[in-house]
Amino acid sequence: MSEARLQSVLHAAPGSGAELLSELGIVLYVGAAVTFVGVIALVLHATFTRRLRASTRAWVVGGGIVFPAITLFLLLNYSIAVGSAVSAIDSGSALRLLLDCFGIDSKARIPPPAPGALRIHVVGKQWWWDVRYEVRRGDTNSIVLANELRVPVDEPVELLLSSSDVIHSFWVPSLAGKVDMIPGRTNRLVIRTSEPGVYRGQCAEYCGGQHALMALYVIAQSRADFETWLERQAQSVEAPQDALLRSGYDAFFKGRCPECHAVRGTPANGVGGPDLTHVGSRHSLAAGTLRNHIGTLAGWIAGPQDIKPGNAMPDSEEYTGRELRALSVWLESLE
């Protein structure tokens, strides 16, 4: 998939909710255009004819009440159907939706997951995405990653979206519409696609200075590949034997990294920053800001404030050149 198509509302992934939204969009644009042309034609006709051909009342009632009533009713049903199909909103009564807007009975919004359906919790933070896979009911601590989702193709994947600080918005244009991530609330979005590939998304609600650099990748894979990946993600890390990797590992613990980062299997279990257990296998660093290789990793560790000024990770200021390289090599090896 080329870069241009990877994050585009105009290039919805096959079998995704974005496709339905695209169709809805087209219906609206075309319908509105046709209506507009028709109305202008009538206006012109009314301006330039001397005699009225038909009765005014018929036109007013027909064009002003009947026509809009029918078309808007059809559109309403259509868009609710689309919304429901996209699963951004719960299918069900309009009343429940209305009550929900006022925060009443909001617990009813999140139905229990369908058996076997993949459920992922995504929490928006300034300025990254905390991703936890709920592989067993209630367990969101075994598989933790950041800034990336991997999903199997042709299966609905349920995302539970929230935020721990300010309002963010989850938006992967090629897959679905925007869903806000609101602190204190959990919103639900179901995504699916039938085409494997890499899809890029971005935060769509201004959330502070680095809002523009808060992106993520959703990677759709075949079921088999996905299973392999998931198994790997569940594994913890062992202390390395190789001398260079060991010096990188030591550098990690010599510095302040464990205060904020967790690497499962090692003593590091910090919570303020992204989980780094499998950081080497990620598609990007710093929430889609940098490619992921040893050079960008070193640059990010040494100078995050130059890349994303104001973000929560301070410049490291403590690694010699060799230590920085060794640390990058070790982290890159955590695949």
Next chain:
Amino acid sequence: MRALSSVVAFAFVACAHEGGYEPVVSGGDAKRGRQAIAELECGACHQIPGVPGAWGRVGPPLAEYRHNVYIAGKHPNVPDVLVRFVRDAPSLAPDTAMPAIEMSDTQARDVAAYLYSLE
């Protein structure tokens, strides 16, 4: 006044500059090099003119690189050395913070060519 004197000084210097060493990278294309730098994201550590997002301050700024006398303060700034350094800095400066970056020989030449185009 300061701006004016800078303009005047520049005019004099520019007119007086002639001759001297001209580094040339065989097989390297500066335009491709700029592309390569953007892809490899050298800007994560260096400030590089002409490359958007190159704001890093981990390594030295690469502005006017053509005129740098030395690479990493240890080696004369000549094409053969630069091409090797860009790809495998630790082999030339064992304690450096700059890692060996995977890239093809052509990419290394292109990057060097771009750096030498920075006046």
Next chain:
Amino acid sequence: MPSFIHKPRRKVVLLAAGALGLVVLGALSASVVLLSGAYSTAATTQHFKITHRLLDAGLRFSVRSHASGVKVPDLAREGMLERGAACYRMHCVQCHGAPGVARHPAGRGMLPIASSLAQSAREWPPEWLYYVTRKGVRMSGMPAWEFRIADEDLWSTVAFLTRLPFMTHQDYLDLHAESADFSCRAPTEMRHDALHGDVKVVFRQYACHACHRIEGIVGPKSRVGPPLVDWPRRKYVAGVLPNTEENLIRFIRDPQGVSPHSLMPKLDVGEVHARQMARYLLASE
């Protein structure tokens, strides 16, 4: 309006235009002379006599004015003469020569020629000698010794100089031999008045700006070393150690110890000076 305002007005305008024209013409001629390279910078070509006289007089007036606040200490203290002779032997005789002693080839090819200090010391008061020794003379070959020689030994040198006009060749040789047991000491601390809020002079006196472009310092557009500009936000010193005050001092004082084979020379920078430089760089914006 009264008529006496109208009549001279034309004259004023003409005069102003004439003056402006002269200025423009002057600037143009100067540019032509500069850009054409017609002015000879060779040290083998003489100055015009009048130019030389003016420069010489200018030097005297400037030294007199700037040395007026200098207090001369007792120059007859024990050991001063011998120390001064040691300093003279190490730093001065190469360009200035001595009674019956030729200056080195380097000192012979200069323009302006380094004076024979036997005469200068005879004609100039000790304050002037101290001032020139300490501060140097710009656009000549005379360096400033303030950062190389401790203040007591600058005065020892002056003590020696005051005796120089009265030495025979043998006197000089005897003193030269006696000075072998003495050294010309380097400064161990910054003079307070040398600072005057101007740490930049430290950089210049270690010739840092010969290789580096430094924030706030006027010098050549050096590209031998990396620019020392926007330094606080840099992450590494020599690409090897984190950019902290202590690491910066370590590198300044021992480049090869931090980065083997570094082409930055060891300049015997005192710890105090190194700290001043490090703080200056880390505070610059």
